Amino acid sequence: MGAPRNSATWSLLLLGCLVIAPGCSMIADSNNTQGAQLFQTGRYNDAITSFQQALQRDPANADACYNLASTYHHLGMASRDTAMVTQAEALYNECLNREPNHVDAHRGLAVLLVQDGRKDAAFTLLRRWAAGAPLSPEPKIELARLYREFGDTQTATELLAEALKQDPQNIRANRAVGSIREEQGQLASAMDSYNRAWMANSTQGDLATRMSMLQQQLVTGSGVNGADSRLAQNPGTTTVSGTSTTTATGSTINTNNRY
Template sequence: MPAPALRQTLPQFTPEHDTTNAPASRPGSGLRVVHPDDFEVSVEVLPAEDSFTETEDVSAIGIKRPGLTWSTLVFSFIAGLTFATLSGCQWAAGSQNSQGAAMYNQGQYTAAMEQFQKAIASAPEDPDGYYNLAATTHRLGNQRQDANLIRQSEALYNQCLDHDPDHVDCHRGLAVLLVDSGRPDRAFTLLKNWAAQNPTLSEPRIELARLYEEHGEPQTALKYLEDAVQQDANNPRAWLALARLRESGGDSVQALQNYQRALALGGSSLGNNATMATERVAALSRQLNSAYDVQMNAGGTQIAAPVQFGSTRY
């Protein structure tokens, strides 16, 4: 996803922007590392031996790009930072998560992991500490091709879900890990079970659509996104994903309407994706207007030639 930025509310941190997968923080969720709008990813250049650079968009529903696979999405999971007002041990955990996020963004993954471990010790019931540690361990494990780190990451993702069964970023991270480790069937089962347990929640359907699209099944992805907007017609992420998929499928009229709906519902909450959506609205509007002009100039408004006929009427 694209240079990462911290998304936060405390004055001592300066936001830039990143992605992989992340909406605004959940009320009372504490401090966590997330990709700012769940759709877009910022690319970061990492220093020293842990250096790794990439640019991806995890909300690639409807957008096929060279090299965009689920095995690459994990690397941009940690780019933003969100938190709620905390006190006591939770405040300590928030500070440690914040320090870990800063170290992560500097490519200091080992140091970041130490801070996240401290955060878990300070607030063992906070799922975001487990998610932060899992995502960092996952990235480092993939970078080093270390199977032991990958196993640790999987366990940490599951600990996160033990504390918060509806943690969106954690479901996404674990699904990526399962696909990346040759278990796509487990990834589908994970997300389908999540959806079955939450029949009125749109997020599991958005993630399932992402997974199906990545596996070359856009029609199934479309079905899940249509279900998602039916479950929550006010979810801008769902409308944005639906717009991208419909545009990719050549349905420009519906795509334009869906982009407009996403912007109307939560333009600011979409982060950098709001800019992308605005650009797509402008581009699709020009495209559709141009097609209309061509149709009109091709004879749609030409005066028909008079028919020759005989008449005794006059």
């Protein structure tokens, strides 16, 4: 496996996916929420202050630690500041010490490692997570994303199949399978997977748009034989709560668990 197919797009979509989730401290949650809002408006230094305050008030708050890591990651990559990127890596690891199954921290750290030329370390990170949490579909979904980005669609598909055996209604896994099938020109099969994701959560506006476009292609029979049938790929994003907002840099703060 060589360089990732869409490393720039992938990284931009993953950076800035902040988490706003209930924690042990309402005040810390307030700081987290405020920090996310500041991030959305480009006030990154103020966002860092808010996330630091959240950690001071609730040192065990994994989401605040992740949000701080994600902000430093975003700033470090944008300004090519090695010190910030190093700090982001340390904070991702701190987040995982607090919450070993933190999905966004695993993804963020994997992206950072790939960006830093440590592809093998990224795979090792996600494989160890999968081995340590065999009953969870989430590590398999993240590992599938990484394999797919490096061109190994077969392994990605196998991992997603395993994830769906554990959780047949998993939105991200169904969306991921749909995206792969769509890319391969299997439009009817892709629609089936997207429908499963839609049935699990009918508030996914972007998925509704995508399904509508795909349905038009199925009705007209355009491009059924392959590449011409494929829609522009959208790797998707993942986080927990809030509303979907695209920042000036292209990063996304999103609420639904999307592949």
